[in-house]
Amino acid sequence: MATQAATPERRRRHRASGRQHHSPLGLVLPAVLAVTVGIWAASIQRFENGGVATGGQWVLGVVTAVVIGVLAFGLGRIQHALPRELRALAYGVLTAVTIGFLTSLAEGSVLRAAGIGVAVGAAVGLVMFYYYYTHE
Known part of the structure; x- marks a missing residue:
């Protein structure tokens, strides 16, 4: 009875130009995380101030989202190294x-x-x- 031989796993090699392909998921996940944490931070401040939205809360949410997004994106880029x-x-x-x-x-x-x-x-x-x- 013939059996099928296991074939070795083949991996794609990057082109010689050194250019690396990034998947859309590498951009979407940090963006979703950033927006979630930014909204969460702004809502915490809003609930602490009696439910009134202020400009400071929006600034806090945007700055928090940008910082977390940049850190998560950067970690995603270097994680394989x-x-x-x-x-x-x-x-x-x-x-x-x-x-x-x-x-x-x-x-x-x-x-x-x-x-x-x-x-x-x-x-x-x-x-x-x-x-x-x-x-x-």
Whole structure:
């Protein structure tokens, strides 16, 4: 009885020009994350001020969205150059900073914001490390 031989996995090589192709998902995910965090930050400030929208809240939301978007986009561009431990750590740190900042906006103490940020960031870092370890 004939059996089919397993063929080795073939990977596409980048062209010699060094130009790298970026998928649309690499732009969409940081943008969605940025908009979500920006709206979240602005709404936290709005609810803290009695529900009245002000220009400062909009500025905070836009600046937060731009900063988180740039950091997430940059991490997405360099993640393949990092070993899996540093890649998981980078995603954990980005999550910890984001959650800690949002917690501090909700009039939480510095220790509370840092504690929640570190706890969530550590959990995300461990999950990402497990994912990269099992899929590489």
